[in-house]
Amino acid sequence: MALSFAKLAFTPTVRAEQEKRGSAEGYAKFLSDERQGGDVLTMAEATFLLERDGFYMSTVSETGWPYVQFRGGPAGFIKLLDEKTIGFADLAGNRQYLSTGNMRVNPRVALIAVDYVNARRLKIWGTVRIIEAEDNPEAAEALRPDGSDARIERLFIIEIEAMSWNCPRHIPRRLTVEEFAGETLELRKEVERLKAALAQATSATA
Helix, strand or coil: CCCHHHHHHCCHHHHHHHHHHCCHHHHHHHHCCCCCCCCCCCHHHHHHHHHCCEEEEEEECCCCCEEEEEEECCCCCCEEEECCEEEEEEECCCCCCHHHHHHHHCCEEEEEEEECCCCEEEEEEEEEEEEEHHHCHHHHHHCCCCCCCCCEEEEEEEEEEEEEECCCCCCCCCCCHHHHHHHHHHHHHHHHHHHHHHHHHHHHHC
8 A cells, every 4th residue: 555645646647747757666665565654644743733833725716727825824824633533723814816716616625734943744645624614613613723713714624634743945034023032033133142241331430
């Protein structure tokens, strides 16, 4: 049984391209009977997702056009429902409903979550189920992001079909405002210490 992501992603056309470019042999191991799994959350994936404050989600419309949307919230807004299911609340927004409309006709989604500080990213393939908040207010409150009082319109429940940790190459290293503040705190303290020392030295020689 092959790794779940390889079964989904390595289509005949993709395999043909790998053959053409010389990478098919290297990737064949992901399709072998000795390799399996990749569709169940382990501690590594669970911790990674709980720490994220955003991810990118792709859907496809009935006309075949893909759409990518950034979904953000405080760390923990992605809820782990069980070892194969995650969910999050869809808060009131610009009312275009592009992702929601696409999901109505094609429930397949792809997610990429990135840790820019440590150059790590996780790809997720899944099947989404939509629950209107008014139909299940208790579930809506359970998936409410911490500290948010925004109106929840619906819930997106994603059954994980496959996951894959992606190559860290070319991921830019970035810090959030909060992370940057922590990194520079000691520098600011040192600047203040030097300013005080300079003021004291200047006063002594005046």
